[in-house]
Amino acid sequence: MTVERVGVYGGGRMGAGIAHAFVVTGHDVTVVESTPETVSAAHERVEASVRKAAELGKLDHPVEKVLSRVRVTANPADLGDATLVVEAVPEIVDLKAGVLTSIEENAPSAVIGSNTSSLSIDSLASALARPENLIGLHFFNPVPASDLVEIVVGAATTSDLVERARAWVERLGKTAITVTDSPGFASSRLGVAIAMEAMRMVEEGVASAEDIDTAMTLGYKHPVGPLRTTDLVGLDVRLAIAEHLAREVSDRFTPPQVLRDKVAAGDLGRKSGRGFYDW
Structure with missing residues (x-):
């Protein structure tokens, strides 16, 4: 049609x-x-x-x-x-x-x-x-x-x-x-799972946001790393989706404190000029 x-x-x-x-x-x-x-x-x-x-x-x-x-x-x-x-x-x-x-x-x-x-x-x-x-x-x-x-x-x-x-x-x-119809569908559920773990790695001092993203772009051929993607999507949007998935699926989607802190500070990613990167 x-x-x-x-x-x-x-x-x-x-x-x-x-x-x-x-x-x-x-x-x-x-x-x-x-x-x-x-x-x-x-x-x-x-x-x-x-x-x-x-x-x-x-x-x-x-x-x-x-x-x-x-x-x-x-x-x-x-x-x-x-x-x-x-x-x-x-x-x-x-x-x-x-x-x-x-x-x-x-x-x-x-x-x-x-x-x-x-x-x-x-x-x-x-x-x-x-x-x-x-x-x-x-x-x-x-x-x-x-x-x-x-x-x-x-x-x-x-x-x-x-x-x-x-x-x-x-x-x-x-x-x-x-x-x-299921919480997070396919794309958001997978994308948020990877992004939350990448944020925990930043929080724990495992590596910088840039190096974590490079690991995924060069090591796994992702076109954009999970933290830069989060900046493009909007940290507030990612936080809302993660909270929804934590309620509906499992507490493994519980947002890390670094994400809550950035959203509270107004660092929402590209649209605000700063997130895990400066834009």
Whole structure:
């Protein structure tokens, strides 16, 4: 099934990246933000991302033509003509549940994709009148450069919707993996486990952040080390996911004190200018 107009609810770094992925592959995209000020900022993020792609020779059409397919609004009713709406707000259960309900009310015929990286799809779907319409679409940061999308299948998700989601991901030029709804899914669970151990090694003085990351990039061919990845994702985001996994899976995911201390100090990674690295 062809997706003509896509909605993205949330125009932060992830939402803007998801909007980029769809608009450069020929979709019309509506981004919803909460205020006129955040509308402007979201539009600037998407435009900057598209223009960067043009500079790198990655656009098949002129910049202005691509950007003409993007609209950013503070009115959720503008999602009414979307075939697919992707929720891309922070990992806060009540916030996501409220946004998903708003999407369902304003785009009743749309499939809803949640960009959650760790929260239960079944739990989020319980707030909806049509839980079978929700599927997890976990994009990775930075979205334009990432090749992976994790499709998360809830108890109510139909096999037909899973196949449609795989086709949408393929049209974006990305690869899909499919996982059942479980805490942290596959990617966050593995990524957080490695990152927590790397932080404990820093805390214990085993090696510097740089040397630990180099061990993984050169020794195991990871493209980016776990601590630099944490800085890119955001230390606050990693902390929230680790706490969730510690509650739902095992205390082996309990965040080390060094992570709590950095978040308390406002050292959140690249977005704040400092994390395990200076940016």
